[in-house]
Amino acid sequence: MHTRIIKIVTFLIAALPTITMAMEEHGGQTFHMIKLETDVGASRNGTLSTWDLDGWIGGDVNKLWIKSEGESLDGQTPDIAEYWAMYSLNISTFWDAQIGVRYDDKPNSTTYFTAGFNGLAPYSFETEAHLFVSDAGNFSARVREKNDFLITQRLITQPYAEINLSAQDVAKQNTGAGFTDGNIGIQTRYEFTRKFAPYVDFRYERKFGDTANIAKKYGENQDDTIASIGLRLMF
Numbered sequence: 001m002h003t004r005i006i007k008i009v010t011f012l013i014a015a016l017p018t019i020t021m022a023m024e025e026h027g028g029q030t031f032h033m034i035k036l037e038t039d040v041g042a043s044r045n046g047t048l049s050t051w052d053l054d055g056w057i058g059g060d061v062n063k064l065w066i067k068s069e070g071e072s073l074d075g076q077t078p079d080i081a082e083y084w085a086m087y088s089l090n091i092s093t094f095w096d097a098q099i100g101v102r103y104d105d106k107p108n109s110t111t112y113f114t115a116g117f118n119g120l121a122p123y124s125f126e127t128e129a130h131l132f133v134s135d136a137g138n139f140s141a142r143v144r145e146k147n148d149f150l151i152t153q154r155l156i157t158q159p160y161a162e163i164n165l166s167a168q169d170v171a172k173q174n175t176g177a178g179f180t181d182g183n184i185g186i187q188t189r190y191e192f193t194r195k196f197a198p199y200v201d202f203r204y205e206r207k208f209g210d211t212a213n214i215a216k217k218y219g220e221n222q223d224d225t226i227a228s229i230g231l232r233l234m235f
Contacts, residue, residue, distance in 0.1 A: 069081075124147055155191075198230070
């Protein structure tokens with residue numbers, strides 16, 4: 001595990017020239033945006049706590065993009081924990097191409113090479129699409145979509161969806177080839193300010209195909225519905 005952490009630190013150091021270039025573009029200034037969402041909710045298995053950190057530092061063209069997300073059940077150590085670091089290059093008005101690393105601490109210690117896109121699709125759909133190659137040579141992918149709809153200037157509802165795919169069976173992670181799992185949900189937040197917004201969230205999660213069969217074999221749920229309350233902070 002220490003070797004993989006060193007790899008991430010090495011990548012961050014290698015990305016420092018990106019920040020330097022961004023500072024030069026803006027007269028020596030560095031810009032940033034960090035969003036943190038954390039919530040607690042009820043699931044079929046118990047009380048589920050999640051976090052989602054997403055942000056960048058740099059300029060209009062070159063950025064260092066960081067992400068972290070995970071969840072834990074009943075206050076125990078996280079069942080899922082991901083940490084991302086990527087170089088993000090603006091390639092058109094609404095799109096960035098990204099390349100970097102993702103390190104999963106849970107459920108299994110795994111490092112991934114990561115490449116993909118982040119941007120705004122037609123009709124204002126915020127889109128993330130990434131391909132992953134693990135340190136064991138396994139290929140997988142993830143696609144996310146979300147969109148904000150204003151009920152009022154402060155009350156905003158956000159439907160979202162995510163799908164994960166695997167190119168092969170991965171016994172270590174109890175996943176099968178094809179569509180592995182996904183979720184669909186809706187979050188409604190009230191922005192007291194842009195930087196402070198409590199929210200409620202409802203989502204449905206499901207495993208698919210061989211991954212669902214593996215879950216059934218081990219007596220695990222193939223789907224779940226989660227209702228949660230949380231807080232969004234912007235920095």
